[in-house]
Amino acid sequence: MSAKRSSINRPPTPDVDRDRENQEPTLQEIINIKMIESGEKERLKELLRERLIECGWRDEMKSLCRKKGRNNVTVDDLVHVITPKGRASVPDPVKAELLQRIRSFLASTAT
């Protein structure tokens, strides 16, 4: 992670109290990195976006956000309010499809 630009300040030195560096990366982290590197994460994100638009979930979330109003609302407010409702209202078939895709990805990259 070298700083290529000289017109901006260098990245700050890492905090000393980072003991994560000494630990082995967790399984979750390994999977996440593998998914990003192979591009699978991006593909899954696109698939999820498509499914959620198709079933009307995104429009529902949009109208929920609009209900909150336009003034005196920050992004953090909206995320805080929407996240539990959004998570709860994802249709089961969509969840199942994504899980299936992740399973097959893991199976294919198992070494």
Add this chain to the structure above:
Amino acid sequence: MSSKINHHHQNDKTNGQIFPQPCPHLADFHARNGTKPFRAIQDCLHIKPPGGRAAIRRDSSEVPRCGVCGDSSCPRLYACMACAAVSCHVPPHSSHVAIHATKTSSACSHEIAVDVDRAELFCCACRDQVYDRDFDAAVVLAHTTSIIQSSKPENLRKRRRIDYRPWSPDLRERSLMVNNASPIDSMSSSNGDLPRGLRGLNNLGNTCFMNSVLQALFHTPPLRNYFLSDRHNRYYCQSKNGVRLCLACDLDTMFSAIFCGDRMPYSPAKFLYSWWRHASNLASYEQQDAHEFFISMLDGIHEKVEKDQHKPRSQGNGDCCIAHRVFSGILRSDVMCMACGFTSTTFDPCVDFSLDLEPNQGSSMKTSSTKTNHSCNCEADGMNSSQNCGISTLMGCLDRFTRPERLGSDQKFFCQQCQVRQESLKQMSIRKLPLVSCFHIKRFEHSSVRKMSRKVDRYLQFPLSLDMAPYLSSSILRSRFGNRFFPFDGDESNTLNEPSSEFELFAVVTHTGKLDAGHYVTYLRLSNKWYKCDDAWITEVNENTVRAAQGYMMFYVQKMLYYKASEKQGTS
């Protein structure tokens, strides 16, 4: 909880889009650094896959992780605009980016950061998203380096808009009017409660398809005004060109007959004969398609005018004839190669919008969980929710019309950049709205494969007022690039020149019955009352009757008309 800072109360409106004023921290960042950091970020903007979202990465394979806790799976990671440090933001648990912002010193501000996965600016001090034109310009530029910007259609030159000037006749004009015109007797007394211009049309043998469209045209405001103000004089036209076939002259005759005040049903026999001579393949006593007749009639009016005055073929600006002046708009079609992102754009004129009815609406929601259905509030949330509840709406059809469509592997498009046929994504949008929009719903399906035709009876909900803004090319392009503040598609920065995209419904042509044995009826809206025109019978009806009818062609007129400076005086 985050504090609410009311710094967005002053917005300025550009291109119909409200642009929020920057927060003090963003303004400060701008003042200190100018636009350099936003342009520098262009190197880090990666669009993956072609045509996808913009993301911030130092190199294309970077896996961003929080500099403090090492988390790379956090959904919101921000990179500081000052020092490129990446931090996570998980309110209300922890926000390493907010801690990072406190490092702001007099020399350098660490308050402005950019979301690495969404390429959107965030102010860590205000804990809210902020917007900057230069940043958005950089993002759009990153998207469009592979797109060769096609030039605007040359014929869409913008004529200078002029203000309305009231007019009243002088003495000479007054005497002209008195000598050559006769006053119309006052409406309220004699002709009952029907307004002027309502007159039944006799059915001459399965001609309801023609009668219904004619009724709609008689009350199309710009068309009605054109003919009633003698812009096409049938006597002058025929004396100039001999007794030749001219559909506009026959239309002029009919306008005079319809608006003269006589309430006896009129027989449009001469017009029918003229139209038969123009469209000889449709000349029979069989039932025809109303939409086909509409197109054929507009074409007939255009053809005759073109022959007479050697005007150019319609290019969407409506300079050729009154039919195109009223009905023609310009459609934009973008075809994007899925492999390299290269987009090819074409502009085509159109006189109406033919929309498909959505297939089996509501089936996708049937398989979704019941929780979603319970939280779906059909009445309060407007048309989008009604789509979830299974009702087809006109706006839903327009959404489908302008939705990006994947062209299948059997329809591969030749990409100029790749030099091979590739799978592509096609998206339609409206470059220029016509004065009057005619929406034709494709209810008659003809399958050449199965050699059969069928009619789609599904109900379509249509609004009385329609805002076409979301279907304009500028809106479609804006959302394609993630809702950036950027002048798209040749937008003018002066909002005064922004034409209105609001339309009002004034006529509905409905079809009842089967494919081969059906009947067309037109509902007209005059002074906010609805009238049913069923061949020779005209009756006033309730608005709900119209709403419940099966719409086949819906006519909407622009709410606000503007005057444009004329190129020559006294044009017809």
